[in-house]
Amino acid sequence: MNRLEGRAALVTGSTSGIGRGVAEAMAREGAIVVVTGLGPEQGAQVVDGIVAEGGIAHFVEADLSAGGTEVRRLAQEATALAGRPIDILVNNAAFLVPPHPMTESTEEQIDKVLEVNIKAPFLLTAALVPGMVEHGGGSVINIGSIGGVDGITFTSLYGASKAALHSLTRSWAAELAADGVRVNTVAPGPTITESNEDLRPLLEKLAQNNPDRHTGSVQDTAAAVIFLASNEASHIHGVLLPVDGGALAI
Numbered sequence: 001m002n003r004l005e006g007r008a009a010l011v012t013g014s015t016s017g018i019g020r021g022v023a024e025a026m027a028r029e030g031a032i033v034v035v036t037g038l039g040p041e042q043g044a045q046v047v048d049g050i051v052a053e054g055g056i057a058h059f060v061e062a063d064l065s066a067g068g069t070e071v072r073r074l075a076q077e078a079t080a081l082a083g084r085p086i087d088i089l090v091n092n093a094a095f096l097v098p099p100h101p102m103t104e105s106t107e108e109q110i111d112k113v114l115e116v117n118i119k120a121p122f123l124l125t126a127a128l129v130p131g132m133v134e135h136g137g138g139s140v141i142n143i144g145s146i147g148g149v150d151g152i153t154f155t156s157l158y159g160a161s162k163a164a165l166h167s168l169t170r171s172w173a174a175e176l177a178a179d180g181v182r183v184n185t186v187a188p189g190p191t192i193t194e195s196n197e198d199l200r201p202l203l204e205k206l207a208q209n210n211p212d213r214h215t216g217s218v219q220d221t222a223a224a225v226i227f228l229a230s231n232e233a234s235h236i237h238g239v240l241l242p243v244d245g246g247a248l249a250i
């Protein structure tokens with residue numbers, strides 16, 4: 001299918017894991033994709049893979065913990081490389097703090113989580129929304145987490161950052177809908193990717209609490225993101241779509 005034909009998408013954290021899967025799926029749906037992350041070699045690999053399949057992709061190296069100037073540079077370079085305004089922004093990158101007791105969270109961890117998981121998506125969205133509005137609308141998809149809804153032991157810092165992102169989704173949806181910009185959240189449950197294979201036993205154990213008893217795949221989350229980015233979701237604003245085997249339903 002070509003549900004995103006003619007559109008440009010920027011996917012943060014698309015050098016690996018879920019973001020990579022989303023970028024690849026979007027390219028298969030006809031979007032011009034801008035891949036971004038910290039690692040230029042991984043970025044080149046993702047871009048080469050997309051191009052080998054006949055898609056269009058570019059890479060911008062950017063550190064989302066480096067503040068507003070870096071985030072705005074990413075927005076500008078992504079737009080220039082795409083050759084058109086970014087129509088779809090997926091705020092996927094996150095600083096995944098290893099689980100730990102809250103009494104052991106360091107100030108550095110707190111600052112970095114706020115910087116990468118909240119401040120960067122905020123500034124990046126603010127930088128790209130004017131272009132979307134000027135060109136008739138767009139779609140912002142924030143990758144949240146069931147950990148931003150449920151209280152989960154040893155992940156309070158990460159969970160709080162995801163809860164903030166869920167809140168931004170609802171506020172931005174209310175604020176931007178009249179200008180044609182749709183904002184939604186996709187909230188994965190435990191998801192095995194090529195970069196977290198070492199966590200497979202832990203994720204499979206967590207997934208035993210899901211009604212369907214399964215971990216999710218990168219493709220499961222990518223399919224939800226594509227749907228929300230597509231015209232099929234043109235009347236959908238401000239939702240949190242769990243991709244979690246039913247975990248949030250119980």
Ligand SMILES: NC(=O)c1ccc[n+]([C@@H]2O[C@H](COP(=O)([O-])OP(=O)(O)OC[C@H]3O[C@@H](n4cnc5c(N)ncnc54)[C@H](OP(=O)(O)O)[C@@H]3O)[C@@H](O)[C@H]2O)c1
Nearest residue numbers: 013015016017018037038039063064065093094145190191
């Ligand atoms: N996997 C799960 O079970 C799960 C469950 C719920 C929600 N999620 C959410 O899904 C999203 C993707 O997670 P994942 O499992 O795919 O993790 P991942 O493979 O570690 O991907 C994280 C991505 O974020 C990028 N990133 C991290 N810090 C960055 C920084 N300072 N500047 C720029 N990019 C940075 C990484 O770039 P580099 O590779 O270049 O370092 C990487 O591409 C996250 O928002 C996560 O919270 C995942």
